[in-house]
Amino acid sequence: xxxxxxxxxxxxxxxxxxxxxxxxxxxxxxxxxxxxxxxxxxxxxxxxxxxxxxxxxxxxxxxxxxxxxxxxxxxxxxxxxxxxxxxxxxxxxxxxxxxxxxxxxxxxxxxxxxxxxxxxxxxxxxxxxxxxxxxxxxxxxxxxxxxxxxxxxxxxxxxxxxxxxxxxxxxxxxxxxxxxxxxxxxxxxxxxxxxxxxxxxxxxxxxxxxxxxxxxxxxxxxxxxxxxxxxxxxxxxxxxxxxxxxxxxxxxxxxxxxxxxxxxxxxxxxxxxxxxxxxxxxxxxxxxxxxxxxxxxxxxxxxxxxxxxxxxxxxxxxxxxxxxxxxxxxxxxxxxxxxxxxxxxxxxxxxx
Amino acid sequence: xxxxxxxxxxxxxxxxxxxxxxxxxxxxxxxxxxxxxxxxxxxxxxxxxxxxxxxxxxxxxxxxxxxxxxxxxxxxxxxxxxxxxxxxxxxxxxxxxxxxxxxxxxxxxxxxxxxxxxxxxxxxxxxxxxxxxxxxxxxxxxxxxxxxxxxxxxxxxxxxxxxxxxxxxxxxxxxxxxxxxxxxxxxxxxxxxxxxxxxxxxxxxxxxxxxxxxxxxxxxxxxxxxxxxxxxxxxxxxxxxxxxxxxxxxxxxxxxxxxxxxxxxxxxxxxxxxxxxxxxxxxxxx
Numbered sequence: 001x002x003x004x005x006x007x008x009x010x011x012x013x014x015x016x017x018x019x020x021x022x023x024x025x026x027x028x029x030x031x032x033x034x035x036x037x038x039x040x041x042x043x044x045x046x047x048x049x050x051x052x053x054x055x056x057x058x059x060x061x062x063x064x065x066x067x068x069x070x071x072x073x074x075x076x077x078x079x080x081x082x083x084x085x086x087x088x089x090x091x092x093x094x095x096x097x098x099x100x101x102x103x104x105x106x107x108x109x110x111x112x113x114x115x116x117x118x119x120x121x122x123x124x125x126x127x128x129x130x131x132x133x134x135x136x137x138x139x140x141x142x143x144x145x146x147x148x149x150x151x152x153x154x155x156x157x158x159x160x161x162x163x164x165x166x167x168x169x170x171x172x173x174x175x176x177x178x179x180x181x182x183x184x185x186x187x188x189x190x191x192x193x194x195x196x197x198x199x200x201x202x203x204x205x206x207x208x209x210x211x212x213x214x215x216x217x218x219x220x221x222x223x224x225x226x227x228x229x230x231x232x233x234x235x236x237x238x239x240x241x242x243x244x245x246x247x248x249x250x251x252x253x254x255x256x257x258x259x260x261x262x263x264x265x266x267x268x269x270x271x272x273x274x275x276x277x278x279x280x281x282x283x284x285x286x287x288x289x290x291x292x293x294x295x296x297x298x299x300x301x302x303x304x305x306x307x308x309x310x311x312x313x314x315x316x317x318x319x320x321x322x323x324x325x326x327x328x329x330x331x332x333x334x335x336x337x338x339x340x341x342x343x344x345x346x347x348x349x350x351x352x
Numbered sequence: 353x354x355x356x357x358x359x360x361x362x363x364x365x366x367x368x369x370x371x372x373x374x375x376x377x378x379x380x381x382x383x384x385x386x387x388x389x390x391x392x393x394x395x396x397x398x399x400x401x402x403x404x405x406x407x408x409x410x411x412x413x414x415x416x417x418x419x420x421x422x423x424x425x426x427x428x429x430x431x432x433x434x435x436x437x438x439x440x441x442x443x444x445x446x447x448x449x450x451x452x453x454x455x456x457x458x459x460x461x462x463x464x465x466x467x468x469x470x471x472x473x474x475x476x477x478x479x480x481x482x483x484x485x486x487x488x489x490x491x492x493x494x495x496x497x498x499x500x501x502x503x504x505x506x507x508x509x510x511x512x513x514x515x516x517x518x519x520x521x522x523x524x525x526x527x528x529x530x531x532x533x534x535x536x537x538x539x540x541x542x543x544x545x546x547x548x549x550x551x552x553x554x555x556x557x558x559x560x561x562x563x564x565x566x567x568x569x570x571x572x573x574x575x576x577x578x579x580x581x582x583x584x585x586x587x588x589x590x591x592x593x594x595x596x597x598x599x600x601x602x603x604x605x606x607x608x609x610x611x612x613x614x615x616x617x618x619x620x621x622x623x624x625x626x627x628x629x630x631x632x633x634x635x636x637x638x
Contacts, residue, residue, distance in 0.1 A: 063444055114629040117387075117443065121580045122625055128573060129618035135611040247573065251451070258448055291459040297452030301445050302437065 018183070021266070026172045030165040037168035039280075041161070041236065043273040044175045048229030049249075050256035050268035052222035055182065057254075058262035059191070060218050061198040062111055066123030067226050067253045069130035070107075072245030074100040074230025079240040080140060082150040089157045093231055100227020101220055103130070108219040112212045115201075124247065131246035146241030149234050161236035171232055175269070178225050182265045185221070194218055226253075259300050261307025270308060354483035359602045361482075365491045367598025368498030369557045371591040373571055374578035375502060376549030378590040381579065383522040383542040386435060387443055389450040391575060392568025393457040394547045397423045398554025399563040400461065403470045412475035419555035424548025432543040461565040474559035494556050501552060502591050505545075509587060514541055581621045583628070 029036040049067045056064045074096040081092055110122045134141035141147055153159060159166035185191045194214050197204040205211045234240055243249060252275075260271025278296060282289035304311040373395055380386045398419035405415025434453065438446050474490040481487075509515040520528040521538045529535045554568070561567055578597060582589030597617065604613035 057444070110626075113626050118625055118629040120443070121576070122622060122629075125577065125580070125618055125622050125625070128577075129615055129622070132611050132614050132618070136609070136615065254444075255448070255451070258444060288459060288463075290455045290462075294452040294455030294459065297448055297455070301449045301452065305442070305445055 018179075018266070022172070022176050022179075026169065026176075030168065034163070037165055038162070039277075040273070041168050041171045043276055044171050044269065045229050045232045045236070046253070046276060047256065047269040047272035048175065048178065048232070049226040049253040050260070050272045051178065051182070051265065052226035052229075053253045054257035054260070054262040054264070054268040055218060055222040055225070057257065058264070059186065059194045059198050060111065060215050061201075062115075062215065062219075063120045063254070064107060064123045064219075064222075065120060065247070065250050065254050066107065066125075066127035066130075067222075068247065068250030069127040069245055070100045070103045070223050070226040071230040071233070071249065071253075072130065072240070073103045074227040075234040075237075075240040075244050076134070076141065076147065076230075078155070078231060078234035079142075079147040079149045082155060083147065085150075087151040087154045089155050092155055092234075096231035096234065097224055097227045100230055101223050104220055104223020104226070107223065108216040111215040111219050123250075127245065127247050127250045131242055133245065134242045142241075144242060146239045148239055149237065156235040167236060171236075174228055174232060178228065179265050179269075182225075186265070190214070190217075255297070257307075259297075259304075259307055261309035261311075261313075263306065264309045264313070267307050267309035274308070354485060355606055356603065357482055358485050358487065359606050360599055361487060361491065361495075363599030363602030364495045364595065365560070365598070366602065367595035368495045369553050369560075370571070370574055370578055370598060371502060371594035372498050372553035372556070373550045373575040374582065374590040374594050375505060375587055376546040376553075377575050377579045378582065378587050379518075379542055379549070380546040382587065383518055384435075384439070384539060385443070385446075387447050387450070388431070388546070389447055389572065390431070390454040390457060391546075391550050392570075392572030393454045393461075394423055394427050394550040394568070395554035395557075395571050396461060396563070396565065396568040397427065397457070398551030399472070399558040399561070399567060400465060400470075400554075401551065402555040402558040403465075403472050403563045406472060416552060416555040419551040420548045423551035424544050427551065428544035428547035429540060431547060432540055458565045465563075465565070467565060469562040469564040471562055472558040490559060494560070497556055498553070501549070505549075506588065514538065518542055577617070577621055581624055 025040070029040050049071045052070070053064055053067050056062050077096045077099040078092050081095055086092065086095075106126060107123060110119050110126075114122055134147075135143055138144075149155070156167055157170065159170055161167040186194070193204070193209050196207075197209060197211050197214050201211045230244070233244070256272040256275055257268040258271070259275055260269065261267030275293070275296070279289055279293055282292050286292075300307070306314065373391060376394075377388060377391050380388050380391075401419035401423055402412065402415035405418055406412060410418075431450075431453070435446060435449060438449060474488065476488075476490040476493060478489040479486040480489050480492070507515075509519060517528065517533045517538045518541065520531070520533055521535055521542075525535060528538075550568075553571075574597075575594075578594045579590050581597070582591070582593040601610075601613050601617060604616070
């Protein structure tokens with residue numbers, strides 16, 4: 001929504017909208033008791049790996065369906081260290097991030113040696129391989145039973161995830177930090193180069209950009225984001241388990257980002273919140289939640305192929321175009337492409 | 353020695369059934385560029401077709417024929433109609449669409465048949481003595497049936513008009529169209545065969561795995577591994593790798609833990625894919 005808009009005409013409005021959005025997220029939920037912040041912190045934590053996927057997919061045009069490995073390894077790192085009596089929250093945070101970045105180094109290597117479909121399949125295989133790791137050393141990882149995270153509130157800087165709003169604000173702080181940094185980086189020269197590389201790597205290379213260098217950088221950066229999600233997850237969950245590393249978790253992150261829109265920073269967070277809420281709500285109301293989620297996916301694919309935020313952005317641009325053409329005949333607007341844009345939005349050709 | 357023979361046979365059973373699913377997946381990708389996440393669900397529907405046929409007093413062969421014809425035709429054409437608007441579109445969208453379909457099919461199967469595992473009695477109860485082990489003859493029939501189907505598929509692709517057209521469309525759709533190949537009919541055929549192969553595999557394996565709504569999930573992942581290792585769109589490569597993978601996993605499990613074998617397999621496939629991607633890069637549309 002706000003990518004690359006800082007220097008543009010709509011920069012102040014975009015900044016104000018982002019600030020207002022996060023102010024509401026930080027301030028309003030705690031006013032309604034404990035339930036809402038706890039639900040939102042879950043969405044925000046799982047929104048981080050979705051944001052990581054979106055950054056790689058939207059800007060490096062590499063679809064990573066192995067982000068669960070990064071997220072899960074970070075969470076396991078915290079759990080394993082607490083099992084070995086390491087309860088210093090700063091040490092745990094650094095270790096979790098380092099472990100996650102180490103895993104994403106593997107993805108960075110893939111970005112160099114493979115492209116497109118092969119990259120996608122390599123990440124799929126990698127997350128599947130990582131999911132089988134806990135079974136190799138059950139004494140260390142707890143195997144199929146998972147591993148308890150020890151240390152209670154000590155490891156989360158004294159903030160109780162189940163009482164008060166301190167932990168919720170910690171999660172908000174981490175998410176806001178990553179979003180702000182991502183917006184800043186994407187609107188910088190390096191970010192624009194990344195977008196250019198994603199659109200046409202050969203042309204970008206011919207222009208002198210280090211394609212692999214940028215791809216490695218964005219992979220490691222997004223790995224750090226996913227790792228911070230894993231770290232936060234371990235702080236608020238009493239248990240880490242095998243599924244965190246596996247394909248299901250990774251695919252969920254891809255779904256959240258595609259539904260929200262990979263071309264934006266805020267889209268993956270909205271996609272995560274929307275889909276997780278839908279699954280949880282429908283799971284309470286009916287036993288048919290899987291059916292509804294399946295149909296929801298099809299609706300997104302056929303009607304909103306650029307994701308919810310991408311669709312909203314296109315509608316907004318269409319509105320601006322119509323307004324700017326207000327002095328002209330409506331037919332002129334049609335011929336200048338406004339109708340084509342609506343057509344692209346609903347016919348699903350906008351991401352080509 | 354007896355353990356080795358039994359392990360090889362077990363591996364061949366797993367590999368043969370996997371080869372059928374993977375061959376369908378490879379065909380769908382090779383001809384249509386479709387990464388079908390719902391392939392495992394067509395395996396599940398094939399298994400249910402067998403169970404339904406048997407529970408209604410029809411024979412096992414009738415169940416398999418129903419699986420191939422009904423699931424293959426209805427499922428294949430349904431999938432084609434669903435994915436037709438997404439042709440030449442982002443792979444990610446096709447993945448999402450087939451994932452959505454997979455969720456819907458699993459829930460519908462759960463609604464229709466319940467979540468419990470259904471037992472399907474093997475049509476052949478005889479056992480073959482291998483040393484001190486009584487090996488089920490039906491398992492060997494599965495291997496032979498899969499081999500026959502795959503050989504038939506190979507002959508079809510090599511010598512039959514529509515098979516040659518399928519290869520032509522896979523190589524260059526536009527050129528094939530210019531030369532008079534009915535591309536949309538070839539597409540329909542590829543969908544029907546691709547889905548039908550998964551359904552037949554489900555039907556064949558139903559007596560070995562039991563039948564439940566998510567039975568296709570594990571098969572799906574393994575089929576993807578096989579297709580990747582065999583070469584995307586490579587029908588023969590997928591079949592060969594499936595058989596090899598089944599045997600290696602089964603043999604490896606004699607000496608080292610199953611999880612370690614699986615990890616080694618993942619590592620080898622990753623290496624293979626990296627090496628192959630250096631030679632030929634497959635473009636993905638995002």
